[in-house]
Structure formats: structure tokens, C-alpha cells
Amino acid sequence: MKFFLASIIAALFLSCTTPVKNTKLRGAVFGTTYSVLYDSEVNYQPQFDSLFSVINKSMSTYISTSDISKINRNEDSLVDAHFKTVFNASKIIYEQTHGAFDPTIGALVNAWDFGPEGKIVNLDSLKIDSLMLSVGFHKAKLEDTTLYKPKGTYIDFNAIAKGYGVDVIGQFLESKQITNYLVEIGGEIRTRGTNIEKQLPWKVGVEQPHFDGSQSILKAITLKDEAMATSGTYRKFKVDDKGNKYAHIINTKTGYPSKTNLLSVSVIAEDCMTADAYATAFKAMGIDNIKSFLASHPELKVFLIFENNNHEFETLSLNGFPEK
Secondary structure, three states: OHHHHHHHHHHHHHHHOOOOOOEEEEEEEOOEEEEEEEOOOOOOHHHHHHHHHHHHHHHOOOOOOOHHHHHHOOOOOEOOHHHHHHHHHHHHHHHHOOOOOOHHHHHHHHHOOOOOOOOOOOOOHHHHHHHHOOOOHHHOEEEOOEEEOOOOOOOOOHHHHHHHHHHHHHHHHHHOOOOOEEEEEOOEEEEEOOEOOOOEOEEEEEEOOOOOOOOOEEEEEEEOOOEEEEEEOOOOEEEOOOOOEEEEEEOOOOOOEEEOOEEEEEEEEOOHHHHHHHHHHHHHHOHHHHHHHHOOOOOOEEEEEEEOOOOOEEEEEEOOOOOO
């Protein structure tokens, strides 16, 4: 009898319980799109858009009135808290990668027509050498809210700011006691908790490289309380008259686009800003240097997609990057 009554109560409870759903918000930001899924019925889209606006005002090189644009024109030197956070994180990664990640390479990014400023006509070795004189993140100093840099140095945080934006949204949700969420901006992802709608861990996709602009997923993996960022060259590259592909990642030592067989680098880290920056740095470092670096950085999990000598795709998982 007790079992029968318990069964009836359980059935009534289940029949009265509505399925749990995530709030799903989408929009446009940073020249791409964002999507956020989280365990709450409150619509935080106005707050998200407000946070994005503040970050753009601070660090967007595509907005002429932003703080970073004024700094690059030597019109101002004051920065906000967002700029300081990204600057300090960039300094650490710049030093750890021995300059492979360098936000002052922006002048060369523009010169090669990969940035917001427009290419340099008749770009030659002399012009490249001249621009390289201003490169080197160690030349920029931050004291409290004042930035000091050489007049010709151009700072560009686009290789880390998108990941930082993901973290800002995640931290905002956590400030609202939301512990189950997924934030994605242009493919950069941060997860915490689980997908309560499916009662499963968060599943995210690693994209298959396609040079024709199409999209497909190579593999799906589980992320729990981690972030993932991917840097790829298969959408944004140049081809010389010999058919060599050159990445939009500029070699910080030479000032020239990187010739590489690496097509995609995915990095898993605790936060998305870190994953974003290292994904960019690893694109410039090459496979052997990445392996050496990761031997002393077990906190980073990495997945590489590259083209072998037979022009076939190969993959390599490092430091325990999940298989599924």
C-alpha cells in the first residue's frame, strides 16, 4: 500500500512539473554573433548589450572614438578597467610565449590588409622594417590608468578581446548566482555547470576546416567549467603566385604573414581570454614549438588540425584534449 501511494504521489509530481528550459539569447557584437544559454528565466539581453558597448568603447580598433583608437593616434593615454585587465593578461602571455603573442603587431596586420586601417600600397621590405621598429609589447607600459608607448606603436587586442568579452558575460551571470550557462561569441566559448534543459554536460563542436567558406563539425566534445577558443587560417589567408597560403597571423619576429601547415588550433583553458590569446600565439609558433611549450603548461589542452605533405588533413590532441 505504501508503495502504491508513493507511486501515485510521484506520478502526480511528474505530471505537474513543467520541463526545465534554458533562456537563449542571441545578437550581434564584435563583427560577429553571440549566443548565451543559461539557467534563469530573467532576460539579461539589455545588460549584455550594455557590457558589449563598454568593451567596444574601450578596445575596438574598428571604432574611431574608442579609447584604444585614440591611444593609437596618440590623442589620449587614459584607459579603463577593461583595458587594464586585457593589457595585464596580454603582458603575461607575451612574456610566456617569447613574443609569439604580441598586441603591438597591429601595424603590420593593417599593412597586410588584415586589419581595420587598410593595407599599405606597394608594401616592401623597407616599409616592413620601418613598421617593425614600433613592434614589441614590452615597449608599452601601464601605470595605474595611464598608458605609455612609443609614438608609432599600434596596439590591437582583437586576438584576445573576443575571449575577454565571453568571460565578462560569464562573470556577469555568476554575479546573478547563475551557475549553469554557456556563452559563445564568434565560436569562442565559456561554460559553467551543466545544460539543465538536457540534464547533460555542455557539448560544443570543433569545426572542420573548409577553404570554400562552408561549415561543418569535425567532432563534438564535452566542456565543464572550462573555456575554448579556436584560431584558424582556412577562412582568412592570402595565396602567392606559387600557390603558397599565408595566414592572417603575422609573424611577430619578421612582420610577414605566417606560412604554415596549421589550419586550426583549439585551446581549452579555465577562462576564454587565456584560451583566445594562446590559440593565436600557437598559430604563429608551429607544431614542434607548441609541443615543447605545452610540456610545461599542463593547464592548457590543445587540438591541432593541419595539412600534411600529401595535402591531407591530420589532427593532433595534446595535454588531454577531450576526444568527445
